[in-house]
Amino acid sequence: MKMNGKIASLLALGFLIISCESDDNSVDLPKGEYDNGILISNEGAFSGGTGTINYISDDYSTMESEVYKKVNNEDLGTIVQSIGFNDDEAYIIANVSNKISIVNRNTFEKLGEITTGLNNPRYFAVSNGKGYVSNWGDTADENDDYIAIINLSSFAIEGTIPVVLGPEKLLGENNVLYVAHSGAYGTNNKVSVINTITNELSSTIEVGDVPNSMQIEDGYLWVLASGKPNYIPGVEETGGVLSKINTRDYSDIVNYTFGVTEHPGSLGLDDDEFYYGLGGSIYKMDIEDTELPTSAYIENISYYNMTIHDDKMYVTDAKDYASNGSVSIYDLETKELEQTFDVGLIPGGVYFN
Amino acid sequence: MVHNKFLFFSLCFFTVLFSYAQRDSVVVLDEVVLTDAKLSQFSVGNKKQVLKDSVLSKSQSFTDLLRYNSTIYFKENGYGMVSSPSFRGTNAQQTAVIWNGININSQLNGQTDFNTVVTSNYNNVTIKSGGGSVQYGSGAIGGSIHLNSTFNFKEHLDNEVRIGYGSFNTQSTNYKLSLGSKKFSLDLGVNYNSSNNDYKYLGTDQKNENGAYENGNVDLSLGYLISDNNILKLYHNTYLGSRDFSGTLLVKSNENYKNTNVRTMLEWSNFNDKKISRLKLAHLYERYRYYANKDRPEYAFGYANSYLFNYDYKYTFSNVILNGIVDHNYTDVIGRNIEESNRSITSLSILMQHKLSSKFKYTFNVRKDYTEDFSSPFLFVFNGDYSFSNIYNITLSASKNYRIPTFNDMYWVGAGNKDLVPETSKQVEIGNYFKFKNIQFNVLGYYTKLSEMIQWRPISGEGWIPVNVKDVTQYGAEAEVAVTKQIGKSKLVWLTNYAYTKSIDDSNDKQLMYVPLHKVTSNLAFSYKKIEAYMQLLRNGLVYTTTDSSRELPGYTVANLGMNYEVVKTSKNTTSLGLRINNLFNKEYQNTAFRPMPNRNLMVQLTTKF
Numbered sequence: 001m002k003m004n005g006k007i008a009s010l011l012a013l014g015f016l017i018i019s020c021e022s023d024d025n026s027v028d029l030p031k032g033e034y035d036n037g038i039l040i041s042n043e044g045a046f047s048g049g050t051g052t053i054n055y056i057s058d059d060y061s062t063m064e065s066e067v068y069k070k071v072n073n074e075d076l077g078t079i080v081q082s083i084g085f086n087d088d089e090a091y092i093i094a095n096v097s098n099k100i101s102i103v104n105r106n107t108f109e110k111l112g113e114i115t116t117g118l119n120n121p122r123y124f125a126v127s128n129g130k131g132y133v134s135n136w137g138d139t140a141d142e143n144d145d146y147i148a149i150i151n152l153s154s155f156a157i158e159g160t161i162p163v164v165l166g167p168e169k170l171l172g173e174n175n176v177l178y179v180a181h182s183g184a185y186g187t188n189n190k191v192s193v194i195n196t197i198t199n200e201l202s203s204t205i206e207v208g209d210v211p212n213s214m215q216i217e218d219g220y221l222w223v224l225a226s227g228k229p230n231y232i233p234g235v236e237e238t239g240g241v242l243s244k245i246n247t248r249d250y251s252d253i254v255n256y257t258f259g260v261t262e263h264p265g266s267l268g269l270d271d272d273e274f275y276y277g278l279g280g281s282i283y284k285m286d287i288e289d290t291e292l293p294t295s296a297y298i299e300n301i302s303y304y305n306m307t308i309h310d311d312k313m314y315v316t317d318a319k320d321y322a323s324n325g326s327v328s329i330y331d332l333e334t335k336e337l338e339q340t341f342d343v344g345l346i347p348g349g350v351y352f353n
Numbered sequence: 354m355v356h357n358k359f360l361f362f363s364l365c366f367f368t369v370l371f372s373y374a375q376r377d378s379v380v381v382l383d384e385v386v387l388t389d390a391k392l393s394q395f396s397v398g399n400k401k402q403v404l405k406d407s408v409l410s411k412s413q414s415f416t417d418l419l420r421y422n423s424t425i426y427f428k429e430n431g432y433g434m435v436s437s438p439s440f441r442g443t444n445a446q447q448t449a450v451i452w453n454g455i456n457i458n459s460q461l462n463g464q465t466d467f468n469t470v471v472t473s474n475y476n477n478v479t480i481k482s483g484g485g486s487v488q489y490g491s492g493a494i495g496g497s498i499h500l501n502s503t504f505n506f507k508e509h510l511d512n513e514v515r516i517g518y519g520s521f522n523t524q525s526t527n528y529k530l531s532l533g534s535k536k537f538s539l540d541l542g543v544n545y546n547s548s549n550n551d552y553k554y555l556g557t558d559q560k561n562e563n564g565a566y567e568n569g570n571v572d573l574s575l576g577y578l579i580s581d582n583n584i585l586k587l588y589h590n591t592y593l594g595s596r597d598f599s600g601t602l603l604v605k606s607n608e609n610y611k612n613t614n615v616r617t618m619l620e621w622s623n624f625n626d627k628k629i630s631r632l633k634l635a636h637l638y639e640r641y642r643y644y645a646n647k648d649r650p651e652y653a654f655g656y657a658n659s660y661l662f663n664y665d666y667k668y669t670f671s672n673v674i675l676n677g678i679v680d681h682n683y684t685d686v687i688g689r690n691i692e693e694s695n696r697s698i699t700s701l702s703i704l705m706q707h708k709l710s711s712k713f714k715y716t717f718n719v720r721k722d723y724t725e726d727f728s729s730p731f732l733f734v735f736n737g738d739y740s741f742s743n744i745y746n747i748t749l750s751a752s753k754n755y756r757i758p759t760f761n762d763m764y765w766v767g768a769g770n771k772d773l774v775p776e777t778s779k780q781v782e783i784g785n786y787f788k789f790k791n792i793q794f795n796v797l798g799y800y801t802k803l804s805e806m807i808q809w810r811p812i813s814g815e816g817w818i819p820v821n822v823k824d825v826t827q828y829g830a831e832a833e834v835a836v837t838k839q840i841g842k843s844k845l846v847w848l849t850n851y852a853y854t855k856s857i858d859d860s861n862d863k864q865l866m867y868v869p870l871h872k873v874t875s876n877l878a879f880s881y882k883k884i885e886a887y888m889q890l891l892r893n894g895l896v897y898t899t900t901d902s903s904r905e906l907p908g909y910t911v912a913n914l915g916m917n918y919e920v921v922k923t924s925k926n927t928t929s930l931g932l933r934i935n936n937l938f939n940k941e942y943q944n945t946a947f948r949p950m951p952n953r954n955l956m957v958q959l960t961t962k963f
Contacts, residue, residue: 045898048601050946078947080602097603140651147435187647231816233766302813320812322866323901345899 014320026155031088032106034067038314039105039351040327041080041092042344051080051094053108056327060339068092068101071108076101082349083138084124084170086131086152090351091124093133096318100124100133102155106353108349111143117148117157122183123139127172128196134167136162136184149180149199169216171221172196174209176247180211187228187235191221193250205250208241208257213267213275221245224267224276239276240264258291268308270332275308277301285302298335306333307350316347365515385622385629386576388501389454391488394480395704395716396673398736398750399496400482400784400797400831400848407878409504411471411915411933413525413956415466419498419588420461421889421913424831424852426896427467428867428945433566435610436467440495441482441799442827442856442868447494447756447778450821452616452691453502453588456490459639461691463492463702463759469612473515473527475543476503484800486735486754487702487718492780494754494803501834502574502588505531510831512963517519519933519956523548528908536740538576545569554602555941561599561949563606568594571675586620597647606823609647610772613640628668634662655688657760668783676704684760692764698724698757726763730755730777748784753777759814763806766828770819778803794834801827821857824859843881850874863902867945869894871908872915883919888912898946911950921961931958 018078027318030036037057044051053067053076065323068076077094084091090105098121119138131150138144145163147170167181175197187210193203208225215222223243231239240258258264264278272287281296305326313330325347328340355376368659384390392401404422416436419425426439437445441692446463448455450470457467472478478500485493510532517525522804523546530541551560575587592614600606618635640656660683667676680702685695702720709715715737722729729735734752741747782799806823829852836847852872856865871894878887894908915933922928932955939953 045946048945049898049904050603078601080907093713096603138646138649140646206458229816231767231818285696300894318899323899324903345904347418 003229004083017231018180030106032104032108034064034108035106035353037353038327039067039083039090039349039353040316040341040343040347041351042347043079043081043266043346043348044076044324045322045345046096048078049345050075050325051092052076053080053083053092054327054341054343054347056341062340062343063343065344068110070102072103072110074110076090079226081121082123083351084126084131084133085351086126089152091131091133093121093124095121109244112155114150114155119144119146119158121148122168123170124150125170125172125177127177128175130158130196131173132170132177132194132196133269134154134163134170134179136166139185143182146186147177147194147287149282159199161194161201163194164190165199166202167192169214171216173216173247176202178214178216180214180274181222182206182210182281187232190226191223191245200331203250205244206255207241207243207253208255209238212265213276214268215269216247217272219247221247221276222267222269224264226261226265229263236260240298242267242276244335245305258292266303266306268313269308270308270311275306275313275332277303277306282306298330301330304346306352307346309350309352316350318344318348321346339349366572370774374471377509382624385624385631386504386506388476388504389451389499391454391676391704392481392499395676395718395749396481396485396734396736396747397486397706397714397716397738398483398734398782398784399485399832400748400795402480402482402833404478405476408686409475409478410960411889412472413523413935414448415472415478417468417872418472418478419467421876421891422850423874424482424850424854424872424927425496425951426867426869426872426893426944427946429468429950430829430945430947431550431561432552432598432951433468433548433564434599434805434948437464438467438495439868441801441829441852442825442865443495443803446492446759446867447776447803449491449493450490450491450839451497451499452590453500454633454674455530455618455633455637455661455663457614457637458492458494459615460637460659460686461588461639461641461655461688461761462754462761465611468566468596469568470500471546471568471570471572471591471592471616472500473544474502474529474540474570475500477501481899483750483782483928484496484734484752484754484778485802486722486862487732488651488704491755491757491775494756494776494801502572503540504533504574504576504586505533506535506576509533509537513960514957517956517959518960520954521551523550523952523954527633533576536578537869538574540574542572543570543756550599555939555952556952557602557949559602561951563597563608564599566594566596568592582623582625584622584624586622588616588618588620590614592615595697599948601675601857602949605948607646607648609644611642614638624746625686628666631665631667633661633662633663633665635659635663635951648927655686655691657684657686659684662924674704674706675775676702678702678704686760689765691760692766693768694707694760695765696724696726698722698726698729698762703866714738722757723796724773727758727774729775745805746784746788748786750781750782751780753779756807758807758819765819768816768818771809773819774805774821776803776805776807776821791838792834792836794832797831799829799831801825805829825856825865826859826906827854827856827947829854843879846876846878848874848876858900861901863900864897866898866900867896868882869896869908885917887915893944896944904946906943906946909940910938911940911942912937926959926961926963928959931960932956933958 040054077097079095083093092101098118103211122134133148148161168182169180170177177194179192181190185279191247211225227238227240239260242256244254268275276284282298284297288315303315305316307314429436450465482496513529515527536717550564573589597609615638622631637659643653662681662758701770704718706716720732739748752910757774780801784797786795803825805821837844873892874892917931924960
């Protein structure tokens with residue numbers, strides 16, 4: 001990946017801003033047009049379209065669509081799966097296009113792109129000063145899945161770490177990367193623990209079937225698995241599992257199991273309260289609770305993606321998957337719907353600037 | 354049952370008609386020789402556009418033929434790739450392709466990929482607008498495209514060789530043999546087409562990198578006049594194709610798709626001047642293999658075998674033609690993602706044409722299918738044709754048509770929905786046809802109500818499954834003008850089609866995706882002595898690419914220019930040289946989002962008949 005002078009200076013500027021920020025958090029000047037707001041990643045049409053990004057200001061007064069295209073006059077690629085962040089840089093992953101576009105998260109100016117070494121890329125996380133991207137590999141091959149290691153200053157792929165089937169969500173800590181293996185087009189029930197000093201697999205944790213989200217808090221890794229659905233041929237349906245894992249030695253795993261036909265997802269954490277979605281409702285569970293909640297916290301919420309952030313819940317709706325979707329913002333305290341915005345095609349991710 | 358009562362009254366009505374009918378002699382031989390004579394006899398209210406050799410030879414593919422000569426819109430995943438029609442605002446499964454009178458839409462996905470049919474060996478391709486499910490079965494909703502083979506019971510022996518070469522290493526080799534006597538007729542066509550198809554994506558530095566295709570095709574029609582009252586006909590078509598599937602502007606592809614179609618039909622007709630009794634036996638075989646990554650051995654596949662039995666009895670009174678048909682279709686399918694399954698459908702149809710006077714005739718056709726898989730609606734069509742004078746006809750058609758759930762819809766592993774019901778469509782159409790010495794033109798209007806449209810949707814807890822989900826209202830107008838003028842040795846033929854199409858989703862009042870509001874085709878051909886020049890012009894209005902009309906593809910105008918020169922013309926040999934420039938103005942356009950169509954390209958063609 002080549003970097004020109006402009007990009008280098010932008011990067012340098014970025015670092016300066018970061019260092020300023022870390023000095024003093026009380027002064028919150030916007031660092032670009034898209035600071036102080038919410039970013040929505042829209043997957044776009046699978047049949048060959050492009051994903052897009054929407055920006056909604058924190059005060060809901062402005063919304064812009066196709067932000068990346070507006071700034072850079074190009075398309076992101078087909079199926080924008082997710083966005084990962086490294087300080088002020090956003091790594092926007094186009095799954096089917098096998099491409100990552102790197103932008104300044106506040107201005108959306110393009111800093112670079114990664115177009116080689118990716119094969120069905122899914123999610124991005126940072127650990128120990130390096131970027132990591134989960135890749136399914138060729139979906140016909142169950143043994144070629146890997147984690148790509150990205151040099152955060154050159155945007156080059158420096159190496160790969162082979163992992164078991166279907167690496168999906170990533171969670172980066174200081175020197176550890178957690179990889180949830182949902183199983184790609186099949187199913188899996190593992191979390192890989194990768195030592196990011198050696199870039200080697202240090203441990204494999206067995207969790208529920210199809211782990212879909214992870215949270216880490218007070219030395220415990222929490223993994224929510226949805227269980228196997230009832231519609232995959234030859235696969236017996238299993239219920240979801242919430243696993244609490246001690247990160248010192250990954251022992252003493254506590255599993256909270258759901259009913260066989262219950263398939264929870266989207267584990268969020270806010271003020272020591274977990275939130276997750278299940279069967280058209282949102283459930284709430286205190287981090288100290290020793291049992292799963294029996295009644296819903298908010299009912300009648302169907303979502304494509306649900307994200308919890310700062311006392312708010314962001315629920316996306318993909319509608320018929322062939323028209324603009326929406327994002328609805330709820331106050332977690334009052335459970336009231338605050339605002340609904342029409343966004344792009346299949347809104348799959350909500351992020352915060 | 355209302356339907357049964359209805360049938361009973363219909364029968365009583367016919368009985369009354371018969372008693373008054375006077376018998377007249379009819380030349381039946383011409384009719385039994387003709388492929389699918391019912392097309393004109395029992396669909397008098399629908400527009401039928403017949404494309405013959407002079408038009409067929411000017412097109413590189415079935416898609417191109419219809420794209421430049423009809424009001425049908427095509428969505429093509431890159432040139433030569435999967436090609437899906439939208440006829441009168443319907444979707445690909447609501448257009449039926451009829452091969453010598455039988456429906457050949459895929460049993461697996463319910464549609465015909467128009468880039469997997471080679472048309473050059475057919476006697477004619479007829480485009481019938483509007484519903485025709487009574488005669489042509491599932492999917493004849495927007496309209497039907499009829500491929501009709503040739504039989505020629507005359508002493509003759511004709512050979513034709515046509516070789517073409519063009520841009521992107523496009524090659525086309527065709528051979529046709531036609532021979533016959535008073536008793537015997539044989540027509541054979543063999544074709545091979547291939548192309549690297551690596552055209553430029555205009556406005557970018559990309560190419561159509563993975564779009565190569567090749568196909569081989571054989572058509573055979575064999576007729577034998579056993580006696581003055583018996584004729585035996587055999588039809589056969591084999592198509593083998595392999596295509597690398599193009600990527601998009603944003604995704605590189607390494608896909609490949611291979612498919613095979615084999616169709617065979619034996620037809621025996623026993624006839625005299627009053628009746629034709631016809632027995633048809635047919636076997637249709639389709640198979641595909643899809644390689645998501647052609648460098649790997651894994652592929653998805655599906656195949657289907659259909660066996661058809663069809664008995665047809667037609668009786669002609671002086672002014673009434675009555676036709677009863679019993680049809681039985683057994684199909685079994687299997688695939689990587691499809692349960693091994695089979696289905697039997699028996700259908701009964703009664704077709705009637707009544708000529709009240711020399712000015713007015715009408716037809717009334719009914720059909721009912723019987724199957725255990727789903728409940729099938731009672732279908733009908735009423736057609737009327739009234740001539741005010743030699744120059745002006747008015748037609749009317751009212752029909753109910755259907756599209757049955759496909760095997761994919763019902764038996765897809767883990768998703769098939771066995772509770773689906775057929776889509777139904779109720780239509781009315783009025784046509785005005787004018788005929789002058791050098792000009793013919795027609796103006797039509799139609800209104801269609803489509804119910805229970807089947808779409809694949811994500812259903813909570815069930816994944817993506819097909820459901821009867823949508824109602825659609827379609828209405829529009831079509832106009833066609835044909836000008837023919839001959840002065841001395843020069844001849845001018847100018848054909849123009851226009852369609853205005855509204856296809857509205859009842860749930861949100863938006864135009865359906867990939868249905869242009871306006872489409873115009875205009876073809877001008879001029880010949881003088883040994884030279885012919887022609888121009889094909891296509892104007893497509895914008896189409897929406899989302900169901901809420903939030904995204905669109907712009908409209909475009911594309912033109913092709915061609916020339917033919919007769920190098921040799923003797924009684925034994927005619928040889929001509931042709932040149933064709935596609936996309937003359939090098940227009941950048943897409944008919945499917947993110948899938949550019951070819952830049953300007955050339956094709957040279959040598960045809961010799963002996």
